[in-house]
Amino acid sequence: MLKYSVKRILGMIPLLFVISLIAFMFVHLIPGDPARLIAGTDATIEEIENIREKYGLDQPLYKQYMDYMGNLFQGDLGQSIVTGRPVLDMLVERFGPTLRLTLASMAWALLFGLLIGVISAVKRNKWPDHLSMFFAVSGVSIPSFWLGLMMIQLFSVQLGWFPTGGIGGIETYILPSFTLGAGVAAIIARFTRSSLMDVLKEDYIRTGRSKGLTEFKVINRHAVRNALIPVVTMSGLQFGFLLSGSIITETIFSWPGLGRLLINSITARDYPVIQSEILLFSLEFLLINLLVDLLYGFLNPKIRYEEGS
Amino acid sequence: MKLSRLLTVLSLTLVLVVAGCSNGGDTEEDTSSKNNDKTTPPSSEEGLTIAVESNFTSLDPHDTNDNQSYSAQSAIYEGLLGFDEDLNIVPVLAKDFSVNEDSTEFTFTLKEGITFHDGAPFNAEAVKANLDRLSDPESQLRRASLFELVEKTEVLSEYEVKVTLKEPFGAMPNNFAHPAAGMISPKALEQSNQDIARNPAGTGPFKFVEWKSGDHLTVEKNEEYREEGLPKVDKIEFKPVPESGSRVAMLQTGEADFAFPVAPNQVETLKEEEGVSIETKPSLVVKYFSMNTMKEPFTDPKVRKAMNYAIDKEAYIKVVYDGYATQTKSVIAPNTQHYEEQEVYEYDPEKAKELLAEAGYPDGFETTIWGGTSSLKQKMMSFYKQQLSQVGVTLNVVPMEGGTLGDKIWGVDNPEDAELELYNGGWSPSTADADWGMRPLFSSNSFPPDAYNTAYYKNEKVDELLQKGLSTADDKERGEYYAEAQKIIWDESPWVPLAVPDILYGKQDYVQGLTMLSSGVMDLKQAEIVSE
Numbered sequence: 139m140l141k142y143s144v145k146r147i148l149g150m151i152p153l154l155f156v157i158s159l160i161a162f163m164f165v166h167l168i169p170g171d172p173a174r175l176i177a178g179t180d181a182t183i184e185e186i187e188n189i190r191e192k193y194g195l196d197q198p199l200y201k202q203y204m205d206y207m208g209n210l211f212q213g214d215l216g217q218s219i220v221t222g223r224p225v226l227d228m229l230v231e232r233f234g235p236t237l238r239l240t241l242a243s244m245a246w247a248l249l250f251g252l253l254i255g256v257i258s259a260v261k262r263n264k265w266p267d268h269l270s271m272f273f274a275v276s277g278v279s280i281p282s283f284w285l286g287l288m289m290i291q292l293f294s295v296q297l298g299w300f301p302t303g304g305i306g307g308i309e310t311y312i313l314p315s316f317t318l319g320a321g322v323a324a325i326i327a328r329f330t331r332s333s334l335m336d337v338l339k340e341d342y343i344r345t346g347r348s349k350g351l352t353e354f355k356v357i358n359r360h361a362v363r364n365a366l367i368p369v370v371t372m373s374g375l376q377f378g379f380l381l382s383g384s385i386i387t388e389t390i391f392s393w394p395g396l397g398r399l400l401i402n403s404i405t406a407r408d409y410p411v412i413q414s415e416i417l418l419f420s421l422e423f424l425l426i427n428l429l430v431d432l433l434y435g436f437l438n439p440k441i442r443y444e445e446g447s
Numbered sequence: 448m449k450l451s452r453l454l455t456v457l458s459l460t461l462v463l464v465v466a467g468c469s470n471g472g473d474t475e476e477d478t479s480s481k482n483n484d485k486t487t488p489p490s491s492e493e494g495l496t497i498a499v500e501s502n503f504t505s506l507d508p509h510d511t512n513d514n515q516s517y518s519a520q521s522a523i524y525e526g527l528l529g530f531d532e533d534l535n536i537v538p539v540l541a542k543d544f545s546v547n548e549d550s551t552e553f554t555f556t557l558k559e560g561i562t563f564h565d566g567a568p569f570n571a572e573a574v575k576a577n578l579d580r581l582s583d584p585e586s587q588l589r590r591a592s593l594f595e596l597v598e599k600t601e602v603l604s605e606y607e608v609k610v611t612l613k614e615p616f617g618a619m620p621n622n623f624a625h626p627a628a629g630m631i632s633p634k635a636l637e638q639s640n641q642d643i644a645r646n647p648a649g650t651g652p653f654k655f656v657e658w659k660s661g662d663h664l665t666v667e668k669n670e671e672y673r674e675e676g677l678p679k680v681d682k683i684e685f686k687p688v689p690e691s692g693s694r695v696a697m698l699q700t701g702e703a704d705f706a707f708p709v710a711p712n713q714v715e716t717l718k719e720e721e722g723v724s725i726e727t728k729p730s731l732v733v734k735y736f737s738m739n740t741m742k743e744p745f746t747d748p749k750v751r752k753a754m755n756y757a758i759d760k761e762a763y764i765k766v767v768y769d770g771y772a773t774q775t776k777s778v779i780a781p782n783t784q785h786y787e788e789q790e791v792y793e794y795d796p797e798k799a800k801e802l803l804a805e806a807g808y809p810d811g812f813e814t815t816i817w818g819g820t821s822s823l824k825q826k827m828m829s830f831y832k833q834q835l836s837q838v839g840v841t842l843n844v845v846p847m848e849g850g851t852l853g854d855k856i857w858g859v860d861n862p863e864d865a866e867l868e869l870y871n872g873g874w875s876p877s878t879a880d881a882d883w884g885m886r887p888l889f890s891s892n893s894f895p896p897d898a899y900n901t902a903y904y905k906n907e908k909v910d911e912l913l914q915k916g917l918s919t920a921d922d923k924e925r926g927e928y929y930a931e932a933q934k935i936i937w938d939e940s941p942w943v944p945l946a947v948p949d950i951l952y953g954k955q956d957y958v959q960g961l962t963m964l965s966s967g968v969m970d971l972k973q974a975e976i977v978s979e
Binding site for chain 2: 302
């Protein structure tokens with residue numbers, strides 16, 4: 139398994155190289171002149187030229203890419219055009235809050251998603267199923283900006299239980315992680331339900347029941363484990379999405395994470411920051427995919443990663 | 448794995464993550480624990496929390512160009528001169544100053560006994576170090592243009608300094624009063640020239656404490672501040688809160704003591720809130736749409752005047768700003784220096800039709816307006832479309848994302864190649880002077896890409912007057928030149944000037960002395976918490 143993991147990780151390097159090239163090209167193809175945007179609304183042409191020169195934006199594109207890659211190999215992601223700070227510092231600073239919000243949201247999402255999914259599969263077409271699926275459909279279809287603002291209205295303004303935003307103690311995590319987790323919980327619930335319903339039709343479940351195991355034991359011990367594989371894949375993907383920072387949730391709750399950094403840098407055409415964020419997100423997805431694949435083996439020992447697999 | 452065990456693990460994870468966040472988080476102190484009971488104001492020691500719109504970009508005033516960063520900087524830095532609440536120029540670190548007749552030499556006498564936050568003394572050498580940095584093209588600072596005319600700065604004595612310009616520039620005192628001309632400690636400049644942005648040291652009423660990007664920026668009372676009894680609060684914390692609904696909620700819960708800006712459509716919500724008040728102040732911004740005077744049919748002043756008569760500005764203010772704006776009566780805002788009120792083009796669609804007929808367009812024409820994509824800007828442009836349709840003009844509205852719009856307008860080198868017909872714009876002269884309110888917009892040297900004359904307006908007399916206005920520092924004389932220029936531009940109508948929007952901010956009633964200047968920069972020096 140270790141050998142397999144190392145191989146996979148080494149395989150990521152050329153992939154990241156290609157991604158960096160694509161990211162660089164796309165970012166530079168978006169119309170808009172960063173120097174003009176960053177110089178401000180009443181800048182003089184000299185000030186705009188100054189910025190262009192200072193950040194090498196007056197160089198030909200291939201030269202800019204070579205410089206960028208050269209620095210990248212030395213672990214230097216460049217300097218933000220807006221703040222003048224090293225991009226690496228900015229990413230490190232923003233990664234922590236996003237990671238912690240993601241973990242909290244995923245924990246909510248898995249807890250509620252699995253619970254709701256299992257209940258509705260077991261009580262199929264009875265009222266607990268209908269109720270659960272009502273919540274699941276709502277979770278998917280309610281836009282997060284609406285949910286977030288409503289939660290602020292209810293829990294912060296009316297009841298005064300939680301702060302409206304910002305990062306700090308436990309209480310600051312509740313509303314944003316719930317807002318972010320609600321949609322994911324709904325997706326997980328639907329996946330769990332359909333997957334578990336398939337498993338419950340299997341022969342070995344009937345065997346279990348016929349040998350006199352309680353329904354709880356059948357589901358708890360035999361069915362869920364086998365139903366989890368597609369759920370794990372889906373959760374891994376969702377985890378990756380959340381780890382890229384949610385622009386909307388981070389904006390509503392003034393969360394100092396990667397999503398807000400991304401939207402700000404796109405608006406300002408802060409090329410070095412956008413490129414590095416894309417690279418970081420790609421890396422996150424690749425690593426999570428690897429993790430998901432390894433989890434398969436853990437859930438079902440029949441899936442193993444030997445040499446050559 | 449069994450389901451029951453899995454769920455237990457997940458619950459534990461949730462508890463651990465959240466508990467871990469609160470302790471292991473990278474905020475040293477729990478910034479959210481401020482009492483949420485808004486009936487009790489915070490103590491002066493707890494200080495004020497100010498919710499602002501976006502992230503700060505820098506704490507280096509010389510290298511900053513956004514008002515929000517200037518607001519935080521105004522707590523830390525002071526300039527030789529500054530603006531009072533009515534945007535008059537007042538001495539701050541200078542005791543007084545004199546100008547020679549052709550406004551090329553400015554001599555400042557400095558206040559004595561002032562030290563920077565890092566202990567360096569404030570004197571003529573310190574001023575020289577700052578002005579040398581600002582006027583050095585090599586330093587590539589964002590506000591270099593304000594001091595590019597400085598030829599040299601000489602130290603005359605410990606508290607006397609003379610600044611010589613390469614050519615006359617009558618608006619120079621405004622540049623010295625601009626927040627970008629804040630005096631930075633020469634010691635800090637020497638030690639961390641590039642890093643002033645995050646390690647600021649000035650002479651202002653507050654000292655820098657910490658800045659967590661995207662989360663908060665904190666300043667604390669400067670105990671050695673030269674003015675007796677100031678500042679009146681021990682601490683100010685700025686929080687960037689991009690979503691306007693969240694800023695309003697923070698005022699409602701008492702998490703914020705002051706919030707800027709407040710969207711006009713949220714004023715009603717806050718008006719019902721006890722203990723919170725909304726204040727307004729006219730800004731320096733002029734909202735307009737320009738007409739490309741080099742392109743048919745806008746080459747004809749009659750057509751441009753017809754456009755002015757066709758738009759009901761009172762209705763515009765109600766529709767777009769919920770009434771929080773005033774009709775503009777010149778091409779600069781009333782708070783701008785040397786403003787001169789003009790006779791307004793009253794809403795008169797019949798007159799507009801007559802003028803169009805006289806100009807040879809009895810059935811109107813079709814044209815296109817470019818502008819931004821924000822809902823406010825789209826609302827403006829839809830409003831023009833509706834109004835112009837009443838006089839037979841068909842308007843195509845083309846909203847574009849900021850960067851794209853910039854490329855389309857400022858990516859054009861020859862005026863003849865410009866596709867631009869109408870442009871939905873707004874302008875705020877950051878120096879509050881008529882020169883910066885007019886020259887970048889109406890001088891024939893200011894066509895894109897050099898500056899912002901999107902009407903491609905060219906009038907030799909106006910060019911001459913704008914130039915004359917710069918060649919003297921005599922206020923009365925300058926006033927005459929700018930008054931005449933405003934009149935000519937108003938009559939020739941390269942723009943449809945619309946409104947000066949209000950600056951809207953919300954605060955708890957116990958917050959006193961904290962105001963916004965018309966320029967959009969906060970004035971924090973007198974801020975205090977008044978408990979009954």
